[in-house]
Each structure stands twice: as C-alpha cells, then as structure tokens.
Amino acid sequence: MDNHLGFYLTNDSNETIELPVNPTEIMIKRESDDKSETVIKLGEVNLLGEDKLQDISIESSLPIDPKAVNYISALELLDSAQDYIDWIESARKLKKPIRLVISTTKVSLKSTISSFEYGMKNGYDGEYTYTLSLKEFRPFEAKKIGVKQQPVQTVEERPSPPSKVGMGSIVIVNGQLHRDSQGNGLGQTEQNATRKISLVAPGALYPYHVATLDGGSRGWVKESDVRSA
Structure with a gap:
C-alpha cells in the first residue's frame, strides 16, 4: 500500500x-x-x-x-x-x-x-x-596524526619582523584553539594551518578568532600563534 x-x-x-x-x-x-x-x-x-x-x-x-x-x-x-x-x-x-x-x-x-x-x-x-x-548516529573514524620532526638548524638565522595582521588577514596558525578570547574551553591544536582572521578582540589574551577560508569557525588563538601567510 x-x-x-x-x-x-x-x-x-x-x-x-x-x-x-x-x-x-x-x-x-x-x-x-x-x-x-x-x-x-x-x-x-x-x-x-x-x-x-x-x-x-x-x-x-x-x-x-x-x-x-x-x-x-x-x-x-x-x-x-x-x-x-x-x-x-x-x-x-x-x-x-x-x-x-x-x-x-x-x-x-x-x-x-x-x-x-x-x-x-x-x-x-x-x-x-x-x-x-x-x-x-553519525559514523566517524579517529586517525592518529604524527608530528613531523623539524630539521636541526645548523646556521643561525635572524628572524624577520612579523607582518601586521588584522581582520580579514590570511594567516598561518600554530597553536591551541580556545572557545573565547579569554582562553576558556581548550580546543584542537593547529599546525601550519592556513586560516582567516574573522574577529579581533584588542587587548584580550587570545585576540584573534580564526576561521577556515570558506568561513567555518575554528576558535581564538594567541597573537604569537599567527603569522601572515
């Protein structure tokens, strides 16, 4: 029927x-x-x-x-x-x-x-x-991500001054994500991830909110965790 x-x-x-x-x-x-x-x-x-x-x-x-x-x-x-x-x-x-x-x-x-x-x-x-x-029920599979060993620097290089970043900047993120700009709610750790700064909270402990390039929210990070892409 x-x-x-x-x-x-x-x-x-x-x-x-x-x-x-x-x-x-x-x-x-x-x-x-x-x-x-x-x-x-x-x-x-x-x-x-x-x-x-x-x-x-x-x-x-x-x-x-x-x-x-x-x-x-x-x-x-x-x-x-x-x-x-x-x-x-x-x-x-x-x-x-x-x-x-x-x-x-x-x-x-x-x-x-x-x-x-x-x-x-x-x-x-x-x-x-x-x-x-x-x-x-949403199936998922956990995958182990290995940390790539960085080669030992044999020649000391003088670091370049960081480029200024702000709202809308495309950046490389290396650091732990947080739920808010005060550092509450620990999230995942980004490693050489290309992201976009979607919000800025001047003076906060974690002043930059980053997102994927298509707008997907990721979390808040320290200023030292981002550099210009």
Whole structure:
C-alpha cells in the first residue's frame, strides 16, 4: 500500500519490525552548535556552528495481544507486546545503530536507542505505554596524526619582523584553539594551518578568532600563534 503510514525499525542484522500502533505525534529535534561571543566595541556576536545530532522521541502503546484489538495500524504484527519489548531491548543492548523509517515521509534516520521506557497506566487496560528516544548516529573514524620532526638548524638565522595582521588577514596558525578570547574551553591544536582572521578582540589574551577560508569557525588563538601567510 503506497499510502500506508508505518513506523519501521531495522536492527544491525537487517531484521525489521513495524510498530503496531502509530504514535499520535512524533518530535524531531534539529539544532546547530552555535556559540555567542562578546567582541570589544562590537558587542555580542553569534558564531554559527555545525549541525548537532538529531533527536527523535516516539510515544505510543503496545497492546498485550496485538491481534485481539481493532486499533492496530501495522500491516504485519508480532505475537505479543513482550515480543516488541524484547526486540527493542535486544537492539539497545547490542549497542549498534538501528534505522527508523517512516513510510510516506522523508524520514530515514540511522540512530541509536538512547532510552526506552515502558509501563502500564490507568490501572492496566490491556496495553503498555512506552517512550522510545532515538539519537542520530553519525559514523566517524579517529586517525592518529604524527608530528613531523623539524630539521636541526645548523646556521643561525635572524628572524624577520612579523607582518601586521588584522581582520580579514590570511594567516598561518600554530597553536591551541580556545572557545573565547579569554582562553576558556581548550580546543584542537593547529599546525601550519592556513586560516582567516574573522574577529579581533584588542587587548584580550587570545585576540584573534580564526576561521577556515570558506568561513567555518575554528576558535581564538594567541597573537604569537599567527603569522601572515
């Protein structure tokens, strides 16, 4: 049925179930990791961040005997509410992502089960009520970055005076990033990274906010950590 609205869960073994009763509502939370920063003579600015992981919350019911009630929405059923509970609990304990698909919509989300809460209300009326909370799964792979050894200088060279840099300057950054211009929130360490100065906080401990050349926020660094590219 092309127009059938169903809520499907598929586990790591490619086993799929359809939730027996469609929830009356489903909440999908999307937000960005934006940060506010105060810049001298400018005031508060908003630094746009990357997308955070999506959260989805599903609230519905599991009839004790799904085949004995007339308000079922699923096309195929498991034998009992306990079968659904066991399936979801098994997927949660495996600590592997599952996929939620809502037919007739564009929702197809690879996620982890962050919590599963169920019980009986109204003095046990033949069904469980439950809340299933899912969080988007975003695969990543950690890579070890080696530090290249610098050759030993055999001839002492007189350093060139640093070029003046400021707002909009393209610079080479060698140093640790911070969340704000006072040095709070330690971030990653840049090594010979080509960046652009996007904000300046004169007199601050870490006066330069640097970004990627296409505008992606990186963090605040010391004056001594930057040189003109």
